[in-house]
Amino acid sequence: MHIPDGFLNNNLTVGLLAGSVSMLGYCLSKISKSVTVASSRVLANNVSVTGIDSQLGFSENANKYFQRLALIALWVFAFQMFNIPVKSATSAHLLGGVFAAILAGPFAGFAIISFVLITQSLFFSDGGILALGANIFNMAFIGSFLSYYVYKYFSRRSHYPGVFIACFFSVMTASLVCLLELELSDSIMFSTAFKDMMNLHLGMACLETLITLALIKVFRSINGQPNE
Amino acid sequence: MNKKNLVFIIPIFTVLLASLFASKLPDTLETLAINYGFEDKAKKTFSLFSNYSFPFVENHYASTFLAGIIGLCILYILFKITTNVIKSLAK
Numbered sequence: 001m002h003i004p005d006g007f008l009n010n011n012l013t014v015g016l017l018a019g020s021v022s023m024l025g026y027c028l029s030k031i032s033k034s035v036t037v038a039s040s041r042v043l044a045n046n047v048s049v050t051g052i053d054s055q056l057g058f059s060e061n062a063n064k065y066f067q068r069l070a071l072i073a074l075w076v077f078a079f080q081m082f083n084i085p086v087k088s089a090t091s092a093h094l095l096g097g098v099f100a101a102i103l104a105g106p107f108a109g110f111a112i113i114s115f116v117l118i119t120q121s122l123f124f125s126d127g128g129i130l131a132l133g134a135n136i137f138n139m140a141f142i143g144s145f146l147s148y149y150v151y152k153y154f155s156r157r158s159h160y161p162g163v164f165i166a167c168f169f170s171v172m173t174a175s176l177v178c179l180l181e182l183e184l185s186d187s188i189m190f191s192t193a194f195k196d197m198m199n200l201h202l203g204m205a206c207l208e209t210l211i212t213l214a215l216i217k218v219f220r221s222i223n224g225q226p227n228e
Numbered sequence: 229m230n231k232k233n234l235v236f237i238i239p240i241f242t243v244l245l246a247s248l249f250a251s252k253l254p255d256t257l258e259t260l261a262i263n264y265g266f267e268d269k270a271k272k273t274f275s276l277f278s279n280y281s282f283p284f285v286e287n288h289y290a291s292t293f294l295a296g297i298i299g300l301c302i303l304y305i306l307f308k309i310t311t312n313v314i315k316s317l318a319k
Contacts, residue, residue: 078242082242
């Protein structure tokens, strides 16, 4: 689903790039704040309360948290390399947005998928450099950030329906928005390509669900229960 | 084997499997572009490891594997740099 340069018009490309960079900055600031708060909580439990003000900052827990985010990113990158045939003459790979968001939370999930997309675009020509904003919007914002709240809503009783619905939401909504962007750029007619786009991504959504469920289980069993 | 090492070994092993068995068929968006005739609009961008291949290595499997490993290293370094920037800004 990585959009290359040339498919989208300049106005849309620049607008989405500006929005995505702003959102990435906001997510990084939220991550920074959450880790600072976590550090002070640890200090409050272990040290005298008067020590908090003078020792606010990142603790050993924060380093482990950042290490965990990096590891989740490595898993997403590696599994995105693995294309699997889903229909005749078409292949698909994991998006990883739901996997990242469930393990790391919505803000860190957005940052993780954004960093993976930046690496793929700059070093591997996988997705355009100018189209990076659109790809981050589709796969990190819709595919990870928004999907996390879908997961949260549907996983109140059980984890599995939440993952299933979030993965389908992630893939199908991201592909729908991708189609809208292509229509707005006069690359394709939304009404004529809608059925094909949905058909192509249905297999990908099933694949996403299965791989996400398996990866979350394996990652948690190896690395423990992560923070959300 | 230390369980903690597995968290690093699994992505490396996945890159190895991807270099050997990943499908070369076009992905969903490429298929759509081909079917609707707008694939020519795509502009080629230069990257050091275009299409997940390591320059100067002729063996396709080795080239993809090396490019994937480099990708993992780049991503890990990118996270380390970001962590350090966040830490320094928070002080």
